Amino acid sequence: MTKVEKNFEDIPSILKHASRKDAFEKNVNARAYSFGKTLYKTKEAQKNLKEIYHLKCAFCEKKLLDADKHIEHYRSKNTYYWLAYSWDNLLLACGNCNRAKGKKFKTENSKVIYKNETFEEIHALGKSYDEIEKPFIIHPEKEDVLQYIKYDKEGKVSSENPRVQHTIEEACKLNREELVQKRLSVLNDFINQINKHYILFTQEKSSLSRFKPDIETFIEKADKESEFYSFRYFILHNIEIFFENKNIQKILISFW
Numbered sequence: 001m002t003k004v005e006k007n008f009e010d011i012p013s014i015l016k017h018a019s020r021k022d023a024f025e026k027n028v029n030a031r032a033y034s035f036g037k038t039l040y041k042t043k044e045a046q047k048n049l050k051e052i053y054h055l056k057c058a059f060c061e062k063k064l065l066d067a068d069k070h071i072e073h074y075r076s077k078n079t080y081y082w083l084a085y086s087w088d089n090l091l092l093a094c095g096n097c098n099r100a101k102g103k104k105f106k107t108e109n110s111k112v113i114y115k116n117e118t119f120e121e122i123h124a125l126g127k128s129y130d131e132i133e134k135p136f137i138i139h140p141e142k143e144d145v146l147q148y149i150k151y152d153k154e155g156k157v158s159s160e161n162p163r164v165q166h167t168i169e170e171a172c173k174l175n176r177e178e179l180v181q182k183r184l185s186v187l188n189d190f191i192n193q194i195n196k197h198y199i200l201f202t203q204e205k206s207s208l209s210r211f212k213p214d215i216e217t218f219i220e221k222a223d224k225e226s227e228f229y230s231f232r233y234f235i236l237h238n239i240e241i242f243f244e245n246k247n248i249q250k251i252l253i254s255f256w
C-alpha cells in the first residue's frame with residue numbers, strides 16, 4: 001500500500017453520464033446492485049486509475065503490466081449499491097487482491113445506509129462515511145501508512161497497526177505465496193549483488209565505488225512508481241534486518 005494522489009474534482013465524465021444516472025436510480029429503487037452491473041468498467045475510468053496508481057495494485061503493489069487490472073470498489077458495490085459509480089470509491093487492484101477482498105468491509109461502527117443521496121453527490125461521500133463507520137481497510141488515496149508496514153527476511157509483511165494488519169492479513173491476504181516469492185526475489189537479488197561486491201572488495205582491497213551502481217539502482221527503484229515500493233523503502237531504512245554483517249551495514253549506509 002502506497003499513498004497515491006487522486007484528483008477528486010476530476011471525475012471521469014463517463015461516470016456522470018445519463019446511462020449511469022439511470023442505473024443508479026434503478027438500483028436505489030431496487031435497494032440492491034441489480035442494474036448496470038458493468039457500467040463502472042469504463043476505459044476512461046481505468047485509464048485514469050492506471051495513471052493514479054502507476055499501473056500498480058492499490059493493495060499488493062504488484063505491477064499490472066500483463067496482469068488482470070480490476071476496478072475495485074473500496075466499499076463493496078453489493079452492500080453500498082448507490083456507490084457503484086462513485087469515483088471516490090473506485091481503486092485499481094490485481095485479480096487476486098480483488099478476489100481476496102471480495103465483499104469484505106469491516107467497520108468499527110455500524111455501516112451507513114442509503115439516505116436519499118443524489119447521483120450528483122455520490123463521488124464525494126467517502127470522507128463523511130469514513131468518519132461515521134471507521135473502516136478497517138486502508139484507503140491508499142486517503143492515508144499514508146508507509147511507516148506502519150514492516151517486512152521480515154522471508155519477504156512477509158505485517159503491521160502493529162490493527163487496521164494495516166487487517167488489510168494485510170484478513171482483507172487482501174498480502175502474504176500469498178506468489179507475492180512473498182516476488183518480494184523475496186527483489187531482496188535476494190540485492191543481497192547477492194552486495195555480498196558479491198563485498199567478497200571482491202575485501203579480497204582485492206578495491207575501492208567502495210564497486211558498490212555504487214547497484215546501490216544507486218536499488219535506491220532509484222525505491223520510488224513510488226516502482227513495484228513493491230513499500231518493501232524497497234523498508235529495506236533501505238532497516239538494512240540491519242537484511243544484512244547481518246556490520247561492515248556491509250556501514251558501507252550501505254555510507255551511500256544514503
Ligand SMILES: [Zn+2]
Binds near residue numbers: 060094095
Ligand atoms: Zn494486488
